[in-house]
Amino acid sequence: MxxxxxxxxxxxxxxxxxxxxxxxxxxxTIVVAQAGNVNSGSFDPIAAICARAQTSGAWVHVDGVFGLWAAASRSRRHLLEGYEAADSWVVDGH
Structure with a gap:
């Protein structure tokens, strides 16, 4: 490949x-957005990425290995705004 x-x-x-x-x-196109950068903890603008992708037919995958767990926190879930519009996502529970 x-x-x-x-x-x-x-x-x-x-x-x-x-x-x-x-x-x-x-x-x-496949756009891989990150939820929780492994070094800094930053989040990509997932809602805006998904909105752009939806207008063009692109696929959005959210790499939420660390940060998707923020959805379980009332004080942190705003960091994931729009992730539910992604086509796929992954989280790691180890």
Missing amino acids: STDLIERVPCDRQGALRLECLPDLDPR
């Missing part, structure tokens, strides 16, 4: 995706 089609999107200092740098999306 070639990695030539992978396009990395610039991030801010905390490792969150810079939405203004997200390229044009189409139905062949």
Whole structure:
């Protein structure tokens, strides 16, 4: 499998995706958003990413290995705003 089609999107200092740098999306696109950067704890703008993807037919996967657990916290679940609009997600319970 070639990695030539992978396009990395610039991030801010905390490792969150810079939405203004997200390229044009189409139905062949998979956007992997992160919920809880392993080094900084930052969250990508999941709601905005999902909204953009829905208008173009792109797939959104949320890597929530650490951060998706914030959904269980009343004081932290706002960090995941929009994750329910993603097409898939993953969480790790170890």
